[in-house]
Amino acid sequence: MPANLPDSRQRRELLGLGLGLGTLLTGCAPLPQPPQDSQPRFAYGVASGQPMPDRLVLWTMLTGSALPAQVEVQWELAADEGFRNVVARGSEWAEASWSHSVHAEPGELAPGRWYWYRFTAAGQRSPVGRTRTAPAADEMAPLHFVTASCQRWDHGHWAAWRHVVQEAPDLIIFLGDYIYESAAAPGRVRAHNALPEGRSCRTLADYRARHALYKTDPALQAAHAIAPWMMIWDDHEVENDYAGLRGQHLQPDFAAQRAAAYQAYWEFLPFPKSAAPRGEHMRIHTRFDWGRLARLICLDGRQYRDPQACAKPGRGGSTTVRQAECAELEDPRRSLLGMAQEQWLAESWNPAQRWNLLAQPTLMSRAVAQDRFDPERAQVWTDGWDGYAHARQRLLQTVLDRRINGCVVLSGDVHATYVSELKADPLAAGSPRVATEFCGTSISSHGWAQSRTDALLEMYPLTRYGRADERGYLSFRLEPHLLRAEVRSVLDPNDPASSIRTAARFAVEASRPVIQRI
16 A cells, blocks of 8 residues: 555544454464463554664553463564555564563565554454554655653543544654653542552552553554554653652662663563663664655653752752752753763754754753843743753754754643744844744643743743643644644543644744744
8 A cells, every 4th residue: 555644444444443352363373372261462452663664663462361471472564454465474472571562573664655463362363553664765755743742641531642543644753751650649530540558650560550551541552553653751651850860759779660660661662672671771762764854863851861950958850940049050061861862963963854853852942931120030940951951052053053954843741832943042132043843732631820831922932832721732744845733632631532623733844943823
């Protein structure tokens, strides 16, 4: 099938992806297998990710009780949804030590085309997933993608994912806070699973249980099954506001906690085997090209960062401080990405591409709460890029110096939508614009009062749009000379069947970093 969107009949079929099990199969490999009973063995659905021109990653996880330590899982990849033309097949061992997850990596695929995939184990067949490869290096193919972030389970339902499935994009870019480690709280829309002593996630069992809960959501399963994903994390996959190996509570065992969180993250998501964590480390920063159209660069904003400036006594994590009272903010050696990743990013930009897309976790545009009558009272939130202003300026100055084409920053984290133009030096009146930023709101996590966002819009005219009272995602269509973006906002975040509206539309030309409202 060509790389264009499916026709209406196929589109209707795709809406059911990820919802329920397929028919039973016989003839599995003669290895120790769990009994062929009524337990669903693919209860968390399927997923794909990391699309390259010739390869990608297929994911699933075996579920249910009485699973052996090792189970052989068969996989198939077909050029049609009926699996009449199977182009690749193989098997993987699902091991208990990795939560019986499967990360298959078919290669030698055709570039720029759609595929369908499924798994078989224990006499059962998984739901069918739809995925695609990236275009060939010399192809100028358009890209339809969405960005999303911050899907806190107990803050609302995820109707937004239902509408992503209906769009059937080429690619889904998730920008962090896939799970929330928070303890269960009463009176929520739906409850986080309770952990011992009512605490937040700390152990491998805790993080596995939290990921498993999130994976039961049918809308999220369908979104994973509709298109390949590229993913980065932010803080809540481990702990709120952590930085490097420093936890919010300065706990001495935080390295072990982070290692547990990273392991569960890899187990439950479509990352390649090469990304499997080693100790407390897991590499997620990466880059790849969408033909000759765009380079996508994905950053890690947590693992290598310096601790937030001027933390409260006896605490890690972030705070809000008066800028004039925190000398650490002016230390040019501090980095949000870590110096090694900063250097890797500087080498990753591709001036030959029409577009350079930067997927990173938090708001990059300036959002310091200023007092127009008393500059000494300016307030800085230390967890965001404002808390690492010199690092932000180094990044944007490199974009200017290397004349990077079509630089678009894709952000999340702050539970609000901001659409902004970025200057190389936000404090210099004559500094040129070098990039645009589309910071998407949350799938469900609550935002702050809209009045605070309105105040920021008054202070920063280069921020063209700001809404903290909307939940949803951003939808983009990228062509050689133009990026079109839509702010998609669900009408009722507490209703899993909520309808959606397009709250705003924007356009950016590849040749100049200026936001146009359309």
